[in-house]
Amino acid sequence: MFNELLPPLNEHNLPYPDTIHPIVVHFVIAMVLFAVFCDIIGYFTKNTRLYEVSWWNLTFATVSIFIAVIFGQIEAGLAEPYGSAVATLDWHTWLGWSLSALVAGVTGWRYVIRTQNLPRLPKPYMVASVALLVLVLIQTYLGDMLVWVYGLHTTPVVEAARGGVL
Amino acid sequence: MNPDLMEQLGDQLGANGLPYIIPIHPNLVHLTLGLFIAAIAFDIVGVLFPVEKAAFRYLAIPVTRSGLFDVGWYNLLAATAITFFTVASGFYEMLLAVPLADVKSAWGLQALETMIWHGLGGVLLLTLITGMAVWRGFQRFRWRRDMARQVQWSYVGAGLFIFLLMFLQGTLGAHLGSEFGIHVTADQLIHLGESPKQL
Numbered sequence: 214m215f216n217e218l219l220p221p222l223n224e225h226n227l228p229y230p231d232t233i234h235p236i237v238v239h240f241v242i243a244m245v246l247f248a249v250f251c252d253i254i255g256y257f258t259k260n261t262r263l264y265e266v267s268w269w270n271l272t273f274a275t276v277s278i279f280i281a282v283i284f285g286q287i288e289a290g291l292a293e294p295y296g297s298a299v300a301t302l303d304w305h306t307w308l309g310w311s312l313s314a315l316v317a318g319v320t321g322w323r324y325v326i327r328t329q330n331l332p333r334l335p336k337p338y339m340v341a342s343v344a345l346l347v348l349v350l351i352q353t354y355l356g357d358m359l360v361w362v363y364g365l366h367t368t369p370v371v372e373a374a375r376g377g378v379l
Numbered sequence: 380m381n382p383d384l385m386e387q388l389g390d391q392l393g394a395n396g397l398p399y400i401i402p403i404h405p406n407l408v409h410l411t412l413g414l415f416i417a418a419i420a421f422d423i424v425g426v427l428f429p430v431e432k433a434a435f436r437y438l439a440i441p442v443t444r445s446g447l448f449d450v451g452w453y454n455l456l457a458a459t460a461i462t463f464f465t466v467a468s469g470f471y472e473m474l475l476a477v478p479l480a481d482v483k484s485a486w487g488l489q490a491l492e493t494m495i496w497h498g499l500g501g502v503l504l505l506t507l508i509t510g511m512a513v514w515r516g517f518q519r520f521r522w523r524r525d526m527a528r529q530v531q532w533s534y535v536g537a538g539l540f541i542f543l544l545m546f547l548q549g550t551l552g553a554h555l556g557s558e559f560g561i562h563v564t565a566d567q568l569i570h571l572g573e574s575p576k577q578l
Contacts (some may be wrong), residue, residue, distance in 0.1 A: 231557070239410075240413050243409055243410045243414050265449055266454070269450045273420075295575070357405075357406065358401070360563070362395075364565030368482070368558050369479070369565070370569065379576065
């Protein structure tokens with residue numbers, strides 16, 4: 214009965230032209246990566262201006278990741294995963310939700326550090342932000358697998374699934 | 380590329396047509412777009428700073444206008460540096476592309492047309508991004524060094540126009556992957572009559 218309430222799905226099995234989640238994640242991947250990069254350069258050169266750059270990039274990433282999770286859930290729900298894509302999508306979903314808490318948490322920590330006007334970032338924070346970067350890279354890899362290996366939401370895969378081949 | 384020529388690389392290439400399982404270009408695209416769009420976005424926040432001051436104070440977020448413009452500058456610098464690699468990897472992976480030939484995209488284009496436009500678009504965007512970095516540098520270090528508002532309105536306008544080009548370029552790129560199946564392992568297997576379930 215809910216089917217009538219939903220807009221019709223296109224050849225990507227989406228109610229809109231193309232996937233949106235891979236676009237929104239630009240602003241998580243690029244911002245977290247660049248924030249950590251600026252932190253490391255800032256740590257060794259003592260250029261505090263770069264600390265300001267990484268703080269704002271993290272803030273931008275925090276806003277973006279929640280939008281990424283929303284579109285990720287919508288598109289995962291319409292993805293029709295098959296075979297080992299199911300497990301990959303489960304891991305990607307699990308890590309995605311966890312990262313929304315972790316990115317927001319690290320940004321909150323960064324807010325507190327920023328108000329203290331320290332000459333250098335504390336070491337535990339540096340370790341945490343590098344760990345966050347590693348998780349973001351793993352998450353990107355999992356998402357890459359879903360698109361480029363399993364082809365979720367690509368027309369040939371959607372067609373095969375509709376034809377009952379998958 | 381011509382499948383007969385691809386044979387010359389023989390067993391070095393996987394079912395996706397690449398010597399590795401995940402294409403590099405779309406990942407560098409995350410960085411190009413993320414960094415460029417954030418750079419312009421923070422310059423816009425910097426330009427509109429007098430209007431936003433009260434909101435930042437209410438949120439208890441200490442903020443300086445020059446800090447916002449620093450984001451605009453450094454993010455753009457990083458976007459420019461990385462985009463040379465984005466374009467280079469794009470051309471390498473396009474060289475190894477075997478698109479599904481019997482398909483038209485949602486924009487009514489065929490595979491080769493889409494590839495040519497996406498290739499030209501890449502070179503054009505690299506040129507524009509580099510030009511923006513030079514323009515931004517002159518504003519920051521010469522023309523507007525002592526001004527509170529570090530960027531010109533025309534610069535912000537140009538940035539927004541480039542967003543539009545990026546949308547067109549990005550959609551063409553999305554078509555190459557998700558409609559023409561370039562470097563998508565499952566799509567290539569289906570084309571060969573095999574099941575991607577084995578993956």
